[in-house]
Amino acid sequence: xxxxxxxxxxxxxxxxxxxxxxxxxxxxxxxxxxxxxxxxxxxxxxxxxxxxxxxxxxxxxxxxxxxxxxxxxxxxxxxxxxxxxxxxxxxxxxxxxxxxxxxxxxxxxxxxxxxxxxxxxxxxxxxxxxxxxxxxxxxxxxxxxxxxxxxxxxxxxxxxxxxxxxxxxxxxxxxxxxxxxxxxxxxxxxxxxxxxxxxxxxxxxxxxxxxxxxxxxxxxxxxxxxxxxxxxxxxxxxxxxxxxxxxxxxxxxxxxxxxxxxxxxxxxxxxxxxxxxxxxxxxxxxxxxxxxxxxxxxxxxxxxxxxxxxxxxxxxxxxxxxxxxxxxxxxxxxxxxxxxxxxxxxxxxxxxxxxxxxxxxxxxxxxxxxxxxxxxxxxxxxxxxxxxxxxxxxxxxxxxxxxxxxxxxxxxxxxxxxxxxxxxxxxxxxxxxxxxxxxxxxxxxxxxxxxxxxxxxxxxxxxxxxxxxxxxxxxxxxxxxxxxxxxxxxxxxxxxxxxxxxxxxxxxxxxxxxxxxxxxxxxxxxxxxxxxxxxxxxxxxxxxxxxxxxxxxxxxxxxxxxxxxxxxxxxxxxxxxxxxxxxxxxxxxxxxxxxxxxxxxxxxxxxxxxxxxxxxxxxxxxxxxxxxxxxxxxxxxxxxxxxxxxxxxxxxxxxxxxxxxxxxxxxxxxxxxxxxxxxxxxxxxxxxxxxxxxxxxxxxxxxxxxxxxxxxxxxxxxxxxxxxxxxxxxxxxxxxxxxxxxxxxxxxxxxxxxxxxxxxxxxxxxxxxxxxxxxxxxxxxxxxxxxxxxxxxxxxx
Numbered sequence: 001x002x003x004x005x006x007x008x009x010x011x012x013x014x015x016x017x018x019x020x021x022x023x024x025x026x027x028x029x030x031x032x033x034x035x036x037x038x039x040x041x042x043x044x045x046x047x048x049x050x051x052x053x054x055x056x057x058x059x060x061x062x063x064x065x066x067x068x069x070x071x072x073x074x075x076x077x078x079x080x081x082x083x084x085x086x087x088x089x090x091x092x093x094x095x096x097x098x099x100x101x102x103x104x105x106x107x108x109x110x111x112x113x114x115x116x117x118x119x120x121x122x123x124x125x126x127x128x129x130x131x132x133x134x135x136x137x138x139x140x141x142x143x144x145x146x147x148x149x150x151x152x153x154x155x156x157x158x159x160x161x162x163x164x165x166x167x168x169x170x171x172x173x174x175x176x177x178x179x180x181x182x183x184x185x186x187x188x189x190x191x192x193x194x195x196x197x198x199x200x201x202x203x204x205x206x207x208x209x210x211x212x213x214x215x216x217x218x219x220x221x222x223x224x225x226x227x228x229x230x231x232x233x234x235x236x237x238x239x240x241x242x243x244x245x246x247x248x249x250x251x252x253x254x255x256x257x258x259x260x261x262x263x264x265x266x267x268x269x270x271x272x273x274x275x276x277x278x279x280x281x282x283x284x285x286x287x288x289x290x291x292x293x294x295x296x297x298x299x300x301x302x303x304x305x306x307x308x309x310x311x312x313x314x315x316x317x318x319x320x321x322x323x324x325x326x327x328x329x330x331x332x333x334x335x336x337x338x339x340x341x342x343x344x345x346x347x348x349x350x351x352x353x354x355x356x357x358x359x360x361x362x363x364x365x366x367x368x369x370x371x372x373x374x375x376x377x378x379x380x381x382x383x384x385x386x387x388x389x390x391x392x393x394x395x396x397x398x399x400x401x402x403x404x405x406x407x408x409x410x411x412x413x414x415x416x417x418x419x420x421x422x423x424x425x426x427x428x429x430x431x432x433x434x435x436x437x438x439x440x441x442x443x444x445x446x447x448x449x450x451x452x453x454x455x456x457x458x459x460x461x462x463x464x465x466x467x468x469x470x471x472x473x474x475x476x477x478x479x480x481x482x483x484x485x486x487x488x489x490x491x492x493x494x495x496x497x498x499x500x501x502x503x504x505x506x507x508x509x510x511x512x513x514x515x516x517x518x519x520x521x522x523x524x525x526x527x528x529x530x531x532x533x534x535x536x537x538x539x540x541x542x543x544x545x546x547x548x549x550x551x552x553x554x555x556x557x558x559x560x561x562x563x564x565x566x567x568x569x570x571x572x573x574x575x576x577x578x579x580x581x582x583x584x585x586x587x588x589x590x591x592x593x594x595x596x597x598x599x600x601x602x603x604x605x606x607x608x609x610x611x612x613x614x615x616x617x618x619x620x621x622x623x624x625x626x627x628x629x630x631x632x633x634x635x636x637x638x639x640x641x642x643x644x645x646x647x648x649x650x651x652x653x654x655x656x657x658x659x660x661x662x663x664x665x666x667x668x669x670x671x672x673x674x675x676x677x678x679x680x681x682x683x684x685x686x687x688x689x690x691x692x693x694x695x696x697x698x699x700x701x702x703x704x705x706x707x708x709x710x711x712x713x714x715x716x717x718x719x720x721x722x723x724x725x726x727x728x729x730x731x732x733x734x735x736x737x738x739x740x741x742x743x744x745x746x747x748x749x750x751x752x753x754x755x756x757x758x759x760x761x762x763x764x765x766x767x768x769x770x771x772x773x774x775x776x777x778x779x780x781x782x783x784x785x786x787x788x789x790x791x792x793x794x795x796x797x
Contacts, residue, residue: 041164041764043088046791051159053080053151054797060085061789066759066767069292069787078295079145079309081795083152086289090306090761091157092165093285094176096694097306101183102126103362108169109694110365115386117362118372122381125186128406129179142310142417143178149309150176163762165695176307184307185412189405191254192325192438194519198627199333200238203471204620212644213615216636217629218507219469220515229335229473238333238384238399238471239619255279255735256505256521257324258548258719259443260529261451263499268540269746272445275544276313276322277737279721284693284705285761285768287738290753292785300420301785303739310416313741317748317785319422319446322741324503326439326455328518330404332481334379334474335397346377346398349477353378379474380406400474402481403437404458410436425450425494432456433487439518441503447745453501454492455508458484459516468517489514502529504719522631524555524717541742541752548740549778550719557588559638560600563607566659574667579678590715592684597715599681602670605728606662608634611645625726631717669728684711689722689733689776691757704763707772720778740780749785 045062056073058081063069068085072078087094099105103121105113120126136143157173166173205213256279264271280287288303291311302311313323339345345352356376361369375382379400415434422428428444432454439457444450460481462468472479491508493501505521531554532547533539564583572580579595586596608630613621624630637645641655648658667678674681689712693705712733714722724731736756743751756775760767774781 041161041762043161043760043762043765043767045793048794048796051084051155051795051797053155054795056797058795060793060795061787061791062793063784063787063789065770065781066765067290067292067783069789070294072295075141075295075298076144076148078293078298079148080152080155082291082293082304082309083149083154084156084795085152085793086149086291086304086306087153087156088160089759089765089767090285090289091153092163093761094153094306095166095171097184097187098176098180101129101187102180103360106365106370107363108171108365111367114362114364114370118386120187120190121360121362121372122374122383122386123186123190123401123403124374124376124381124406125183125190126179128186129182132182132410133177133179140414142414145417146178146181146309146413150178150181153307164764168695168701181307181309181413184305186405188254188305188308189438192327194327194628196331197623198519198629199469199471200235201616201620201624201627201629202469204235204616206470209615209644216633216640216643216645218520218632218636219629220467220517235471235620239623254325255281255723256525256721257322257441258502258504258525258529258721258737259322259324259441260500260502260533260547261443261445261453262533262539262544263451263495264449264745266499266536266538267744267746268538269744271447271744271746272449272451273539273541273544274315274320274322274443274445274741274743274745275548276443276741277548277739278313278323279723279735280738281735282689282691282733282756284691284696284707284757286691286756286758288755290755290759290783292787298421299785301783302420308413310413311420312416314420315743315748315751316420317447319425319428319444320743320745320748321419321428321445322443324441324443325505326441326457326508326518327505327520328439328455328457328459328516329468330437330439330457330460332402332468332479333383333471334377334400334402334479335471336377336382336400337475338398346400347475348378349475355382376400377474379480399471404460405437408436408458408484412436424448425452428452429454429492429494443501443503445743445745447748450495451501452492452494453503455490455516456487457490459490459514460484462517469519485514491516498534500533502526502533504529519628521628522555522635522717524553524631524635525719525721528552528554528719541744544742545752545778545780548719548737548742551590551714553588553590553715553718555588555635555717556590556597556600556604556715557586559604559635560586560588560596562638563603563659563663566656567663568660571660571663574664575678590683590687590713590718592682592687592711592713594683595678595681597683598674598686599666599670599678601686601715601731602728603662603666604634605726606665606669607638607659608726610648610658610662610665611637614649615645630726673729683713686729687712687715687722687724687731687733691772693763707757707769710776712776742780751783752780753783754780 054077056077058072058077061069070081072081103117106117153176259276262273267273287305290303292301300314300316302314304311313321337347339352345354359371359373361371363369375385377400379402381401382398383401384396384399411434415431418431435456436458442454442456444452461483462481466479504526506523506526507520583596590597616624637643646653646655646658670681674685688709690706690708696702696706712722714720716723722733722736725734739753739755741753754775755771757772758767758770762768
């Protein structure tokens with residue numbers, strides 16, 4: 001018995017010893033891993049570094065949020081240093097963006113991105129970039145800035161610590177080139193191209209349903225419009241391209257924006273206020289890289305994108321600007337007719353045109369290379385060849401893509417370089433002529449009490465019979481753009497009498513009798529801002545914070561009221577009286593505790609399903625819900641008691657029928673997802689926000705790279721546009737304010753800004769996510785042009 005007791009104690013002691021030893025070893029290994037990673041992937045922001053390629057010493061002072069304030073003796077060193085510090089914080093983002101634009105993502109991510117690569121290879125952005133670089137005047141200061149910026153990136157890549165993503169993916173660094181920057185500019189232009197999603201959908205409505213179905217979509221059709229002869233298989237092929245060649249969720253795409261300028265006559269300070277919050281899909285790291293540049297007389301605080309040396313928006317001590325999407329239609333689809341005796345030719349008027357054909361090979365990680373065949377007409381690439389099964393087996397008609405970006409000189413970098421050096425408002429406006437594509441709205445304010453807005457971008461002149469939101473006839477040769485309007489026709493406004501200008505992706509006012517075709521947003525955000533800012537006698541930055549953070553939609557409020565009036569006693573009896581009271585009293589606010597916001601959103605989608613899905617089919621309906629026409633259509637339709645869209649499967653139903661059906665569907669879905677008690681259906685249960693990194697879809701890397709998920713207020717079509725895609729269940733936020741900026745030009749040296757996450761792309765860096773909590777709580781940080789760093793990073797030749 002004693003021997004058994006001693007043996008038992010010994011075993012317990014050994015188990016304890018082994019357990020403690022294992023715990024100690026794990027702790028030691030974890031400590032060693034943390035130490036190695038902190039050392040291996042550390043970001044030094046002080047000290048002296050010798051860098052090949054500089055002419056003179058450059059000082060970089062980082063503020064408390066990791067924003068570099070760069071001072072150089074000359075512009076060549078200034079842009080070299082910008083490239084160097086930008087790469088220090090965002091090198092993997094740069095690598096990712098050039099691979100995206102050039103169709104090389106499969107090389108690092110594998111087979112799941114072959115379709116995305118095929119899309120971008122077919123678009124030919126990389127071919128356009130090479131041609132652009134070969135022809136550009138390389139003697140200009142702007143081109144020198146680009147070359148020096150690229151040289152700075154390469155200097156860091158050669159001499160600094162590579163990001164952890166390079167090690168995880170086994171990436172070998174490759175030198176960056178000027179054509180990489182031009183390619184990324186092409187991607188930015190593509191991300192604006194709403195027509196890619198809209199035109200197949202609207203062509204289906206016009207051709208297969210008829211004009212009676214079009215009036216709710218806020219589109220203009222010339223009376224003499226002739227529809228192209230396009231079959232459903234071809235439309236479905238384009239819908240498949242748009243639906244299934246989607247970009248990874250962790251790569252930023254432009255989606256909308258707000259910007260406004262208020263005259264000093266309406267501000268407490270007596271000087272203009274500029275507000276700007278571009279809406280871009282969320283990703284880790286975020287799209288913007290902030291930097292304060294100084295060399296000689298030049299000073300500018302700018303917002304840069306990966307591989308783009310010039311600030312796309314920013315300010316100095318005299319003036320500044322913000323951006324929104326113009327959303328003009330600069331992309332058309334042309335249905336081609338093949339020569340019946342030669343499938344390599346298409347009909348063009350009275351003649352045949354031979355298609356240009358070539359192959360490209362996509363390298364695929366852990367798989368065999370994929371060779372794709374690309375065809376191009378004089379109009380542009382045959383876009384539905386991305387899915388060869390449609391164009392061969394299913395006999396879809398070939399469709400050429402005409403895209404202004406590929407048909408213009410587009411000296412965008414030169415234009416943005418000059419913008420930040422403008423002497424006055426007139427010079428700024430004149431410089432905008434150099435922005436050809438994509439279309440952008442520039443919101444401007446300065447300390448001389450000027451406020452202004454321009455829509456920049458080439459506006460195609462199309463024949464009078466052409467409705468560019470439809471697919472067009474390529475064979476006739478009569479539907480092609482003939483030329484571009486002079487820049488003087490572009491909508492613009494300078495110092496209006498009412499003292500403010502607002503751009504929120506709404507249709508611009510007709511200017512010089514020119515109505516610019518485009519895919520404009522529902523004017524919900526614009527109307528809300530016009531109402532709120534218009535009634536202000538005087539304002540300040542605190543009030544404009546409230547306007548940027550507004551979560552109220554009078555469109556949703558009005559629609560819900562209309563839908564509630566259609567319910568009968570049977571439907572109302574399914575909700576508690578206090579919930580019905582909240583619905584009846586709802587002011588359209590998408591706050592975290594709102595039950596009305598949740599029920600309206602689910603009910604809205606069910607109504608869209610019941611009204612539209614049966615007329616589209618699966619692919620086209622999925623695409624429709626990703627267009628701005630779905631918004632326009634819903635809010636127009638719900639106000640009409642009788643309309644062909646209310647009919648379903650050949651039955652003549654009414655608004656009452658569909659709204660009641662949709663209510664039952666929405667209630668059942670919410671019960672299944674959130675439980676049987678409607679009082680618990682709060683917006684915070686479904687409106688969730690997570691920022692994802694391209695590697696964050698793989699566990700446990702999500703814990704390292706992603707932020708969230710958290711519940712957050714706001715929604716689609718309110719100024720605080722934390723927007724989800726139309727759908728059921730969890731309403732995952734997809735895009736929203738990529739920064740919020742506020743500048744009072746009585747003291748432009750001290751303005752306000754915020755990023756959704758942080759300045760750095762390094763997950764081991766404190767500046768990776770040091771703005772995240774502030775952002776989700778609607779806070780701002782100060783941008784100080786007078787910042788003086790106690791310690792600096794000194795770059796020496």
